[in-house]
Amino acid sequence: MSPLPLLEWLAATEWSIALHESLWMWPLVESTHVLTLTLFAGTAMLFDLRLTGLALRRMPAADVMARLLPWTRAGFVVMVTTGLLLFYATPVRNYQNIFFRTKMLLMIAAGLNVWLFHRGIYRRVHEWGEAPVPPRPARLAGYASLALWAGVIVCGRLIAYNWFDCDIQPQAAFVNWAAGCPVP
Amino acid sequence: MSGALIMLLPFFEWCEASALGEFIRTSLWLFPAIECVHLLGLVLLGGAVLVVDLRLLGLGLSDHSAQAVGAAAHRLMLMGVGVMLFTGLPLFLSEAVKCYYSDAFWVKITTLVPAILFALTVRRWVWRAEDGRVGRMAQACTALTSLALWFTVAAGGRWIGFS
Numbered sequence: 001m002s003p004l005p006l007l008e009w010l011a012a013t014e015w016s017i018a019l020h021e022s023l024w025m026w027p028l029v030e031s032t033h034v035l036t037l038t039l040f041a042g043t044a045m046l047f048d049l050r051l052t053g054l055a056l057r058r059m060p061a062a063d064v065m066a067r068l069l070p071w072t073r074a075g076f077v078v079m080v081t082t083g084l085l086l087f088y089a090t091p092v093r094n095y096q097n098i099f100f101r102t103k104m105l106l107m108i109a110a111g112l113n114v115w116l117f118h119r120g121i122y123r124r125v126h127e128w129g130e131a132p133v134p135p136r137p138a139r140l141a142g143y144a145s146l147a148l149w150a151g152v153i154v155c156g157r158l159i160a161y162n163w164f165d166c167d168i169q170p171q172a173a174f175v176n177w178a179a180g181c182p183v184p
Numbered sequence: 185m186s187g188a189l190i191m192l193l194p195f196f197e198w199c200e201a202s203a204l205g206e207f208i209r210t211s212l213w214l215f216p217a218i219e220c221v222h223l224l225g226l227v228l229l230g231g232a233v234l235v236v237d238l239r240l241l242g243l244g245l246s247d248h249s250a251q252a253v254g255a256a257a258h259r260l261m262l263m264g265v266g267v268m269l270f271t272g273l274p275l276f277l278s279e280a281v282k283c284y285y286s287d288a289f290w291v292k293i294t295t296l297v298p299a300i301l302f303a304l305t306v307r308r309w310v311w312r313a314e315d316g317r318v319g320r321m322a323q324a325c326t327a328l329t330s331l332a333l334w335f336t337v338a339a340g341g342r343w344i345g346f347s
Binding site (some may be wrong): 027030031034035037038039041042043045046055056057058059063064067068071150153154157158161163166 | 212216219220223224226227228229230231232233234235238244246247248251256257259260323335338339342344346
């Protein structure tokens, strides 16, 4: 079942319209979303760089993780809160945006990567945590995380561009299919 | 824009008319593509700045000395600044006149210079100092100054797009 009717209802709610049309609120929420990247993605990136052996080599990986994770988590909470508000401001437009859709898929992949890392090589961190360059599975998890979050950030930035929006036609059939555009 | 700055308007017009500025402006995807790299640079720079300022506040990687954290993050910070300047300059060239009339741009650019200088001087002396030679209060003030400077640069930068 398509969530479109629900999103159309959401878009018509008073607060959604107010947020969408506000002179200050929307830019403030958007700026908070972007600037909090330094806290969320910045600290996550440092841990990923430690995993790949590219930086912070002299600090035990488990230490870096334990000390940075609360900050990454705090950043994530702000990212999700402001992100939900931004989605709520233009729900239909976001839902039918291929960059938004790609971003969500990449975030799921990034989450899976975290889960696999914790179920796998991280369980034996006491064996390799002091090594300047961690073993291959840990390095791969680090590189995958760096690439996936970079993709999330790039897609997030591109949501603002309307190149492939449903109201801009004609588009390639693939674009309309990927964006879920109801095309005659 | 007021006073003496009006003298700079021809320079901004010249920047906007430059070949690189023109090239980016006439491309559909070049500006967004450079913006994306600028944003990734923000993460690199922001992460490297934050981890040292947090340490100076006694937070984050506090198992390690400020010296160790500062040394590990310094090169990342320089790379972050490098990416930001390398991508920020072409973005500026493509819309220099708009920037001239944007208050956010002037806030950003006039804070950027002290932010970089502060990071390369006072803040570096503070994290490089032997343990205990700089008091906790002085460390905290350094960190808060750094955070305030970089926050202003970043917020000003984001706001150029809204003006």
